[in-house]
Amino acid sequence: MTDWTAVAAQLAEEFAPRAAEIDREGRFPVENVERMKEVGYLSSVVPTELGGGGADLATFAACQKIIAGACASTALATNMHLFGVGAAAEGWHGGERGAEPIFGMVTAGTVVGGSLTDAATGLNVRTSSTPARPVPGGYRVTGRKSFCSLAPVLNFFWGTAADTETGRLLLFGLPRDTPGLSFVDTWDTMAMRGTGSWDVVFDDVFVPDTAVQRGTDPASPAVWDAAQERIFAWFAVSVASVYLGIARAAARFAYDYVGGRTVTGASLPMARQPAQVTSAAEIELALRPAEAMVNDVLTRRADGELLAPADIQALKHTSVTAAAAAVDRCVRMVGGHGIFRRLPLERYYRDVRAGQFHPPSTDVALETIGKAALGIDLAAEPRWPSD
Ligand SMILES: Cc1cc2nc3c(=O)[nH]c(=O)nc-3n(C[C@H](O)[C@H](O)[C@H](O)COP(=O)(O)OP(=O)(O)OC[C@H]3O[C@@H](n4cnc5c(N)ncnc54)[C@H](O)[C@@H]3O)c2cc1C
Incomplete structure (x- = not known):
């Protein structure tokens, strides 16, 4: 193997x-x-x-x-x-x-990629503002999605649209060369600049019924089953790992930097300054609990436990938040040189900030985790959007 x-x-x-x-x-x-x-x-x-x-x-x-x-x-x-x-x-x-x-x-x-994010209205896993008009044998879709990572190279696209008659959220897969489907380079961002997360344009695209994998009624109660848990767990654990990976790279860089630099007038490297020792400790104290949470989730799943949404969202939220906090501290350790483009730290600093936006975004995670802790149903009002 x-x-x-x-x-x-x-x-x-x-x-x-x-x-x-x-x-x-x-x-x-x-x-x-x-x-x-x-x-x-x-x-x-x-x-x-x-x-x-x-x-x-x-x-x-x-x-x-x-x-x-x-x-x-x-x-x-x-x-x-x-x-x-x-x-x-x-x-x-x-x-x-x-x-x-x-x-x-x-x-x-x-290569498989996709966008569940409507360009104009953002991501909602229950519905979409991209209309899918029923026609014999399938649907006609016109609209625009955004944040489609891998767009420059993907061969097969997953997307969502809403059935204009029933309101059902359709998840469908299409080959890249489907007539009317195109990918537009809109990706000029502060962070994750090489992900090619372009817009996807649907110009009267025919989506055959056979391409529709799932149709969900947004009015029906949200289902949390093994299939849902699986997809969200794989997403959350891997996204958390990406951002923790950035933070660990930043920490390695900062530790090496302060270990190898002696400021004017000092006899020992910067790493020996008490403030640097404290900074290193704080970086570890941010990252280790998050890494432990990743391991905990992996162990519990390997033992056959079906995790709750709040378990998965807590792991993702904690990890991306800890990663960003740790990289901030790395920049402080390195000092003004940390903002120079010739060093990788400023790239880590920008890239790590994108973690908060992957689903569940910070606000969504806080609602799920807080309501679970209080024993309140996630769908209970008031919630956002409330009208
Ligand atoms: C680098 C990168 C790559 C990505 N790649 C992909 C991809 O390949 N495919 C894909 O589909 N998406 C991808 N995304 C998009 C991502 O999944 C989000 O859809 C996108 O960031 C927009 O969501 P948002 O929450 O930031 O903005 P919006 O949906 O516009 O929301 C705006 C604000 O409202 C808050 N909000 C939204 N809904 C709620 C709610 N129910 N309760 C409380 N607050 C709420 C959000 O937290 C946010 O602060 C990517 C994002 C990034 C940053």
Whole structure:
């Protein structure tokens, strides 16, 4: 069986030297994705029985953490392909065989990406402002989605739209070359500049009924079952690992920096200043509980526990918040040189800030966690939006 963390370490070594240039140019790292394909990393989570690498969630998370420390954009963009495939693979091991065609596509080199985010109105996992008009044999969709990571290279697209007659939220998959479907480069951002998270334009796109994987009635009570838990757990654990990977890279940089620099008039390196020792402690005290939470979630799931939404959201929220706080502290340790573009710290500082926006965003997580603690139903009013 392949040692995927060793593969990730090798990829990280190759990706690190070009990460600054990718960020500076805001360009998509096509060559990194090609390399990941070449070594089988993009099918690492597919079951070995179906030609994949058999990596479980713990292995996948460890790998993403390593790669994110080298090129966060590459790790985050490919995370959007890997987490869904991995969650489906876990379902396959539990007897759910529906995703087998996707596994076949992925092992043959297909890159999968998607956008559930409506360009004008944002993300709501219960509904969409992109209309899908029923026509014989399927739907006609016109609209615009945003934040579609991997857009420059994806071959297969997942998206959502709402049935204009029933209001049902449709989740569907389409090949990139579907007539009327196009990808537009709108990605000029402060952080994660190499993720190619472009807009997706639907110009009267025909979505056949056979492409619709699921239709959910937004008025029906929210379901939390093994399939939901799986997809959210794979997403949260891997996204948390990406951002913790950035923070760990920043910490390594800051520790080395203060260990190797002696300021004018001092006889010992900066690392010996009590304030630097305290800063290092505070970085560890931010990151270690978050890393422990990731491990706790992995262990509980491996023991067969079906986690609650609040468990998963707490892990994601704690991790991205701790990662950002730790990187802030790293910048303080390094001082004014930390804002120079010639050092990687300012890139870590920008990239790590994007963690708060992945679902559940901070406000959504706080509502879920707080209501669960108080024994209040998540759907209970008042909530946002309340009218
Ligand atoms: C680097 C990056 C890559 C991404 N890649 C993808 C991708 O590949 N595919 C994809 O589908 N999406 C992707 N996303 C998009 C992401 O999932 C969000 O949809 C996007 O960031 C917009 O959501 P938002 O919460 O920031 O903004 P909005 O949805 O516009 O919300 C605005 C504000 O309102 C708050 N809010 C929204 N809903 C609620 C609520 N119910 N309760 C309380 N407060 C609420 C939010 O917290 C936020 O502060 C990516 C995002 C980033 C940053």
